[in-house]
Amino acid sequence: GENVEQHPSTLSVQEGDSAVIKCTYSDSASNYFPWYKQELGKRPQLIIDIRSNVGEKKDQRIAVTLNKTAKHFSLHITETQPEDSAVYFCAASLNTGGFKTIFGAGTRLFVKA
Amino acid sequence: GAVVSQHPSWVICKSGTSVKIECRSLDFQATTMFWYRQFPKQSLMLMATSNEGSKATYEQGVEKDKFLINHASLTLSTLTVTSAHPEDSSFYICSAFKRESYNEQFFGPGTRLTVL
Numbered sequence: 159g160e161n162v163e164q165h166p167s168t169l170s171v172q173e174g175d176s177a178v179i180k181c182t183y184s185d186s187a188s189n190y191f192p193w194y195k196q197e198l199g200k201r202p203q204l205i206i207d208i209r210s211n212v213g214e215k216k217d218q219r220i221a222v223t224l225n226k227t228a229k230h231f232s233l234h235i236t237e238t239q240p241e242d243s244a245v246y247f248c249a250a251s252l253n254t255g256g257f258k259t260i261f262g263a264g265t266r267l268f269v270k271a
Numbered sequence: 272g273a274v275v276s277q278h279p280s281w282v283i284c285k286s287g288t289s290v291k292i293e294c295r296s297l298d299f300q301a302t303t304m305f306w307y308r309q310f311p312k313q314s315l316m317l318m319a320t321s322n323e324g325s326k327a328t329y330e331q332g333v334e335k336d337k338f339l340i341n342h343a344s345l346t347l348s349t350l351t352v353t354s355a356h357p358e359d360s361s362f363y364i365c366s367a368f369k370r371e372s373y374n375e376q377f378f379g380p381g382t383r384l385t386v387l
Contacts, residue, residue, distance in 0.1 A: 159331075189374075190374040192375070192376075199362075199381075199383075200380070200381070201364060201378040201379060201380050201381055202315065202364075202378050203378075204375065207375070209374075247314060247315065251374055253374065256320060256328065257303060257320075257368055257374065258317065258320065259305070259317065259376060260317065261314045261315045261316075261317075262314065263313070263314045264313070264314050
C-alpha cells in the first residue's frame, strides 16, 4: 500500500524566513497531493493541493512542488508569520478501486516573532 | 460550500460501554465518507472507508467488530466504538468525499473520546 514519509518532524524558523517541508510517497498511482494545516484540537484545513499533471502551484505565500519521477513533493511557505505556527500534514491520494488518502507523520512548525 | 459536522464533539464514557459518533455532510451528498483516528501528537490514521448502502472497508489492523460503521444515507455515517476501553481514547475525525470537488475531502471537527 501507499506510504508517505514527511520531514522534518519539527521546524523552527524566525518570523519572515521561509519554511520548507518535504514528503515522499511510494505508490506511483497516487495522483492527488493535498497539504493540511491543523491547529491543536481542530480539524485539518486544506491549504493547498496539487495534482499529478502539474509540477508546481502557488497561492500567495504558499507553494507546492511535485516531482513525479522521484515521488517527492514539497511545501514552501515564504515570509512566515507567527500565525503560521501549527502542524502541517502532507498526504497522497489515489483512486484505484476506491479513493484513499494516506497522511504523512506531520511537521510541527514554530514561527518565532 | 461543503460543511461536515460531527456529533458529539467530545464524550467521556466508562470502560465496557459503547459510543456512537455521527458524521453528517450538511450541504452535499457524500457517497463516501472516511473515518480517521488521531492520537496526541500523531498523524491521522485511516480506519475505514464508509460507502453509502454497502459495507465499510476497513484498513489492516482495524477490528470491524470493534468499530462498527453504518452509512445508511447519503448524508450520514456513524461510527460505533463497542465495548470501549481506555486504549480507544483518541480523537476521531470523519471526512466526506465530494465528487464534484475532484478528490477533495471535507473534514468534520472531530470527536474527542475519553474512556475511563
